[in-house]
Amino acid sequence: MSRPEDTLPPDLFYNDTESRKYTTSSRIQTIQATMTHRALSLLHLTTPSLILDIGCGSGLSGEILSLPSSSGTPGGPHTWIGLDISSSMLSIALEKDVTGDLFLADAGQGVPFRPGTFDAALSISAIQWLCNAETSEESPEGRLKRFFGGLYASLRRGGRAVCQFYPKNDAQKRMVSAAAVKAGFGAGLLEDDPGTKNAKTYLVLTVGGGELDG
Amino acid sequence: MKLLTLNFLTCAIKSCKTSPASFPLHPRDAELEIVEADVNLAFLQNILPRLMWAELRTIASELGLPTLPEDIPEREALVEGRGEGEGEGEGGEQIPSQTAKDLHRVLLETCIQEGKLVCGNCGHEYAVKEGVANFLLPGHLV
Numbered sequence A: 001m002s003r004p005e006d007t008l009p010p011d012l013f014y015n016d017t018e019s020r021k022y023t024t025s026s027r028i029q030t031i032q033a034t035m036t037h038r039a040l041s042l043l044h045l046t047t048p049s050l051i052l053d054i055g056c057g058s059g060l061s062g063e064i065l066s067l068p069s070s071s072g073t074p075g076g077p078h079t080w081i082g083l084d085i086s087s088s089m090l091s092i093a094l095e096k097d098v099t100g101d102l103f104l105a106d107a108g109q110g111v112p113f114r115p116g117t118f119d120a121a122l123s124i125s126a127i128q129w130l131c132n133a134e135t136s137e138e139s140p141e142g143r144l145k146r147f148f149g150g151l152y153a154s155l156r157r158g159g160r161a162v163c164q165f166y167p168k169n170d171a172q173k174r175m176v177s178a179a180a181v182k183a184g185f186g187a188g189l190l191e192d193d194p195g196t197k198n199a200k201t202y203l204v205l206t207v208g209g210g211e212l213d214g
Numbered sequence B: 001m002k003l004l005t006l007n008f009l010t011c012a013i014k015s016c017k018t019s020p021a022s023f024p025l026h027p028r029d030a031e032l033e034i035v036e037a038d039v040n041l042a043f044l045q046n047i048l049p050r051l052m053w054a055e056l057r058t059i060a061s062e063l064g065l066p067t068l069p070e071d072i073p074e075r076e077a078l079v080e081g082r083g084e085g086e087g088e089g090e091g092g093e094q095i096p097s098q099t100a101k102d103l104h105r106v107l108l109e110t111c112i113q114e115g116k117l118v119c120g121n122c123g124h125e126y127a128v129k130e131g132v133a134n135f136l137l138p139g140h141l142v
C-alpha cells in the first residue's frame, strides 16, 4: 500500500474526490472517532476548554469536541479552532455546519496565535505530513521546528497536546519527537496495538510551568 | 470566525511576531453574522482571564458594534445572584447572568463571514470567505 504522504502534498492529495471519500467512509470515521476519544483521554480535560485541532479536516474530531461530557467528551462541550491545508476538506466541514472556527493554514508554517491561547491541542492523522518538504526552500526539520515552536508558545502553561500520527519508520518517529522536545515540550510516545497493522502512535506533549488541573 | 478567535489570532509572518502592532488583526470590509449557540458558562469563566479586553473593545468599535464596558467583567459577575433561592438551577447549577449572556453574544455568536483581516504591522491581508480565514503564506514570507 502506498502512503498518501509519499505521493502528493496534502493540499493536492485531498482534492474534492479524495476528501469526500475520506469523510464518508464509515470505517475511517469510526477509526477517527476512536483515536479522538483516545487523544481526549490523554488530554485530561475537566472543564470546557479552548482547543486547537491541527489538521482538522472535515471536522470529524471537532464534532466530538463539541459534545457535552454527558455524551462522552471529558470536560465538554469544548470550543475549538481547526487548521487544515486542504480547502476541499474545509468545504465539507462547512457543509456539516461544524461549530469550530476553521482556518486554511499550513501548520508547517507555524501557529498564528498569541502565547498561552489554548488549554490543549490535538491532531489526528496529520503531522506525518509535516515531514514532507515540497519545495527546495523547505526542509522537514524546518517545518517541524516552526510547527512545534508555534504550538508550544500557543499553549497555556500546564497545557497538553496529543498528536496521533502515522510515522513512516522509527527514524521519522524519532525526528518528530526530537523536534517537539527541542521546542520545549515534555514528550512521550505511546503506542496502541504495537506491531500490528492497527498500530497507533500518539505523541503526548506537556508544557511545564502550570498546574495540571485541566 | 468568532470574535473570540480574533482575540487570540496574530499575524502569521515571522518578522511580525515580536511587534505589538501585529495584534489584533483589524477587520476590513467585514460582513458579520450572528450564529446562535448555547451559553457555556464554564467556558466563559475559563477563558475570561485570557481575554485581551482593550483589544476586544477596539475590534468591536471598528466593526460598529455597541461599545463594550471599559473594564473586563469580574468572574463573579458572570453568575446570576442567588437571592431567594432564585438563579439556581437544578442540582445547584450556576445560572449565567446577563453579563455572561452579553459576553457570549460578542465572543461566540458574533462571527465575521466575509472580509479581510489586516496586520497593523506589515499590512498583510488575510481573506475571510464563508467564515474561513486563509492563512496560507507564500514561501518567501514564512
Ligand SMILES: [Zn+2]
Residues within 6 Å of the ligand: B011, B012, B013, B016, B022, B119, B120, B121, B122, B123, B124
Ligand atoms: Zn504582519
